[in-house]
Amino acid sequence: AQSVTQPDIHITVSEGASLELRCNYSYGATPYLFWYVQSPGQGLQLLLKYFSGDTLVQGIKGFEAEFKRSQSSFNLRKPSVHWSDAAEYFCAVKETSNDMRFGAGTRLTVKP
Amino acid sequence: EAGVAQSPRYKIIEKRQSVAFWCNPISGHATLYWYQQILGQGPKLLIQFQNNGVVDDSQLPKDRFSAERLKGVDSTLKIQPAKLEDSAVYLCASSLSGQNSPLHFGNGTRLTVT
Structure with missing residues (x-):
């Protein structure tokens, strides 16, 4: 069955430390991949997307993600986390023109 | 550009x-x-x-949920009658056509059913 898995429900990092949020997908072909961020009480904001080409994509707010076909992964990274990055992060997959499917999300807490 | 607008922000029923x-x-x-x-x-x-036109409503509980998009612009989502398990945030999103088009989300409506 098609699925998007975010193995980490909650991650805590210190401000200034590096961050990696994991995302794995299970689809027949290479889907279109997205990362969204959601602050409390807000809708989801697009951070970055991957369609094809260079497997390392850059997004807004200093985030980047790397597509690894062999591992069916699309992990989100940031070299130095800021307190304002505390939020919920969702990985999403779109295989056809329909139905963007989301993972369960990873909640990020940033320690001062 | 103006974003996706949703109302109300909160609803308790x-x-x-x-x-x-x-x-x-x-x-x-x-x-x-x-x-x-x-x-x-x-x-x-x-x-x-x-x-x-509806493209996919396979996960819509049609016995109680309905939605329409008259004239292809605004949309309404209705729940009747509501159950406790319907308590959630209802998010509306829009996109251009095409598989590679990202979704743009509104801020959502938080529904509490008591």
């Missing part, structure tokens, strides 16, 4: 009552989505419109 949510997508976006986001979970697609 008793079970068995009815409720309606409204969404105005980004101008020019042909595709409109309604998602349900239960606390602690990712958004789940309820229904997808392409212009004023």
